[in-house]
Structure formats: C-alpha cells, structure tokens
Amino acid sequence: MRIHYFIIQGLALLTLATQAIAQDIPRTESGKPFFQGLWQAQTRAAYNLEGHAARHDMPAGHSVVEGRSIPYLPEALAARNTNYANRKALDPLSKCYLPGPTRIMAMPWPFQIFQTDEHVAITFEWTQVYRLIYAAGQEPYYPGFEHFMGDSRGHWEGDTFVVEIRDLNDRTWLDAAGNFFANSTVITERYTMEDADTILYQATFEDPSLYSQPWSMSFPLIRQKNMPRLLEFQCQAEVEEANGDFERVDNLWYPAPIPSDNVPFSYSGEEDPALPEVPASISRQEYGVPDISGYFMADHGGANYGLEKRENLAMFPPARGVVINPNNRVLPYQKWAREEMVERREAWRGYDDPTAHCFVAGIPRSHYVPSPFFILQPPGYVVILHERMSYRVIPLDGREHLPNHIRLWMGDAVGHWENDSLIVESSNYNGKAWLNELGDVISHAQTVRESYTPVSDSQIIYRATVSDPIVYYRPWTIEMALNKQDEELLEVACLEDNNDLQHLKDVRDEHRASLGQEN
C-alpha cells in the first residue's frame, strides 16, 4: 500500500515535471511548439539504423530501431544483405543522389527549420536539399507522382507535429548499410520538442510488401546554438571539382584578382528608375510587412538565353532583354569578358555551364533559370525554395556578412524591408555560376542588391543590381515580374537522371582533340 502510494506520487511528480518542461519550449503565437532554428541529429543512424560494430567505412552505433531490428520479410532481408555487401558500389548517396526524407534527417550535417502556420520548411546544408511540408491540410496537387524526397503533409496532434510522407520512389536507401523501403512504403514522422533545445524525431514505416509489421525508429535532434547560419556542401560539385570533370576558372573563381588592364570600375552612370508604388491595399503579414509568400514563376523573357535583347540566334531562343540599366540595355562588359561570353555560345563550351552538371544556378539566375520557386515568410526570415532543389535563406536581423574567405554558390544574403520592398544585399559568391545558358559572365567579385516590390497580391517586381569589378566596368540592373500562381512545387532530381552531360562532354572532348589538346 505504502509502495503503491509512492508510485502514484512519483508518477504525479513526473507528470508535473514533464508539463513544466513542455511549457518551457518556444511556441508560436497560436500556441504550437516553435521548431524554427538550426538543428543536427545526434545519432549514428545515417550509417546503420540497426546496432552495429565499427567497420572501416562506418563508426559503431547503437540501434535506433524499436525492437533493435527492422522486421523485414525474408526476401527483403536478403535484398538488404545484398545491399550491405555491395554498399560501396550501390549506395545512392555515394553518387550524391537525393538521400530520401528520413536519411537526410540523420546525416551528420546541420539543417534549419522554418515554420509558419501553413508550412514547415527544412533546409539542409547537404547539397542545398530542402523539404517543404504542408501543415494546414493542403491536398496535394499531383498525388501519385513519385519523388526521391516524397510528398510530406503535416498536422498537429497536441504538441507533436505529425508528417505523413507518401509518393516516394524506390531509389533511395535508409542508411549507408543498405536498409531500404519501397515506393509503396508510407512513412509517418513525429516531431516532439522535449525541451527548448531537443526535438525527439520518430519515424514509422509501413509496407506489408517489405516488413512483417510496422516499425519505428527515433533519435534526438539537437539545437545548434553557436552556428550563425548554414554553409554549403554541394556534393556533386565537390566530386567533379576534385576529379577534374568540372574545371577551375582561375580568372573568375575566388580569389581571382581584378585584371590590371581592366577599364576601372565606376559606380557613376544612370540611376535606376524609381521602384513601383506598393498599393495601400496590399495584403500584409501579421507583423505588418507585405505578404510576398507563395508559388511564383518569373516572366523571364528568355533571360536564361540572354540578359540583353536578342533575336533568335541559331538555336538559342530569342530574349526579350531584361536589362533596364544602363539605358542602352547593353551589359557593361569588360572587352575580354564579352569575348568570353561570345565564346561560350560555341557548342563545345556547353559542358562548362554549371547547370548542365545540375549544380545550383546562383544569383540572380535562380529566378529565371527558368523554374518556379516558393517564398516563405517565417519570423525573422524570407526563405526562397527553388524547384531545382536549391534555396536561399535571407535573415532580416541586420547581421553582417560572412568572413570574406567563405564563398558560396548562392552567396550570403541579408535582407531588410524598405518602403514595403524587400531589399536583399548579397556577397561572398564563389564565381562558379554562369548567368544563363548563353554564357553571360559573372565572377566571385559580384555583389548583388535585389528588390522584391509587390505591386499586387499576385505580382512582385523583381530587380537585381549587380556590381562585379572583374567582369564589368559599372553596375547593371535587370528587372522582371514574378507572378504568383495557384500551384505547388514539384521535385527536380537532376543529376540522378542527367543523360545530357556525357553528350556535352563528348562535344567538348572532340573539340579539344581537334586542337591537339588533352581532355
């Protein structure tokens, strides 16, 4: 009796303690747990979900699977074992393929969660992968269309965010040990904040064709308190730079100097036209700034085939011309840089365009690549998710740029609101991007000032003023409308099915061979 009393009292105290902890977590204005922040999994699950001793290619780890082992059916277990035995050759991640929605949560790379009432976005440092989770009961636009990262729909069960993932393809693994699921598998994730700095991540896998019963795994996500922002790891780009398939451009990549015989760079010249007026009736976020969130597609005018106005040129489609400054709408190239742009039109240079390798498009090209993008406005940030699997995180807290030597494909952006326009200043580019397929040139020295000015609830006027003292002799500005559409992003898995690159390499190699050059 006495023991019973103490057990009851103990349980009551434990409940009170749990409630006290639960109340201590950050919450949104609507009272939901607020997951926003930088996180990283604390687990060895990315190597092997099941308990395992150390191998030469993986550290030891405890099982994160409830019941220790995944309840495979015999045929599936044999397939997993074959995967394991041949993991070095077969692991999709060794080819930099998209990792799938749960493996990337466990990988030893940080990620950032952004949260609004309608969406939760997770942006990963690894290869600029992101997940966009619909959190307000939105029905999928394209059910049945398979993705590497699946289609994620979330809802709240008390303080737990529950995400159902469907429409997965069967081309990813769950870990580096060959554990796997199929395109028939349904995954249910549960995110529960245990304290302000810990999320308990759980995932349940259901698939009667593979497993004898549903099974679950869990591991903690730990807040990264001393990390100011995510950096970049572009998996395939790093591989190709290391093995020579993507060649360094010494006069454009960081830290190329300004050529001594350049025409001196000058900021003098024509002023940009005034930004358009933002109507008083524009929809606004709860905290007062214009609402620019949603799915957008640029009225790009063929900017991916040239920023200057140009008629149809051989096999490049015509370009409307998006340059608004200088007044003559001609890019103020240094002479050598225009010659470089003209040479890039040659077929044998097509291999050099980073987007042909499925690398990210950089700024401002990501706006007109052409591909849609989704703008989110979580507290303190604007986040732009590009359908071609890259993103920009734009903090609005007035922070300084990264140290000069840290260089990124997408640059380091900081933003603020000015007369109802979002102004974004960016620098720290690596100089590896092209401005379009035509080959308009940009270097690591580029700094960009962009403005996003909403002129209605369905249109933003976008401007980018680029200053690059290596490639140009004065700044220039492009402008295009971004049109909001009633649509959803799909996934672009690019290098996974990129049949074009070898063709482009063949053309480049043949040209070099004709000149007696080695490839």
Next chain:
Amino acid sequence: MKKCLVLFICLFSSSLVQAHHSFSAEFDIEQPIALTGKVTRMQWSNPHGWIYIDVENEDGFVTNWALETSAANNLIRRGWRRDDLPEGTTISVEGFRARNGTATANIRGITLEDGRRLFSGNADELRN
C-alpha cells in the same frame, strides 16, 4: 491550355522551358531527323524525360533511339501522365540529332498512328 497555334511556340514550350543545358551544345540544328518506331520505355524524369523507341531500317536492323523530351515536371503540369505512352505504341517523331553521333535526338513533336499529337499541348486534347 490553348492548343499550340504555331509550331515554333510548341517547339520551345515543349523542350526548353525547363532547360538545364544549352540545346545547341548537345544537338545539331543542321541534323534534323524524323523517326518512326515502337516505344520500348519511357523514362519519366527531370531535368528531361526520355522516350526510347526501336527503329527498324530497310535492312531489318533495329536501333534503339533515345529521344529527349521536356522535363517530367512540365509534362505533369500540362496534364500528361506516365501511362499516356505505353510500351509498344508506334510513334513518329521529328527532332534534331545529337552532335556526338549516338542514336540520340531532342524531339519537338510526337505523332501517334492515328495522327494525334502528343506532349506538345494539353493532355485533355488527347483524352477528349
């Protein structure tokens, strides 16, 4: 979506809207090609979809051609689905051959045996 009225618009809407590489760097506009064959596989993928067809020449020799289409995301947004081009379907295509001389082409239009055109407009045009 309105039916393409001008072939030119169809060409560039079908193939270049989600282009991730220079068309002219890979394919040769000086080598237009027309092929008829049976579908062996459709790769429903990004950044481009691929249709594979067996083409028999006058000597009875069969070559499997790889035909590059628009991105799967473009096709799906226009209403097309993976099942719309089953294996064994006979199709005729026009396009431009790859510069590297392989049996590869970028195609700008697909015509079924009954004359209907595929993937250049809205899926409803076929299903209606």
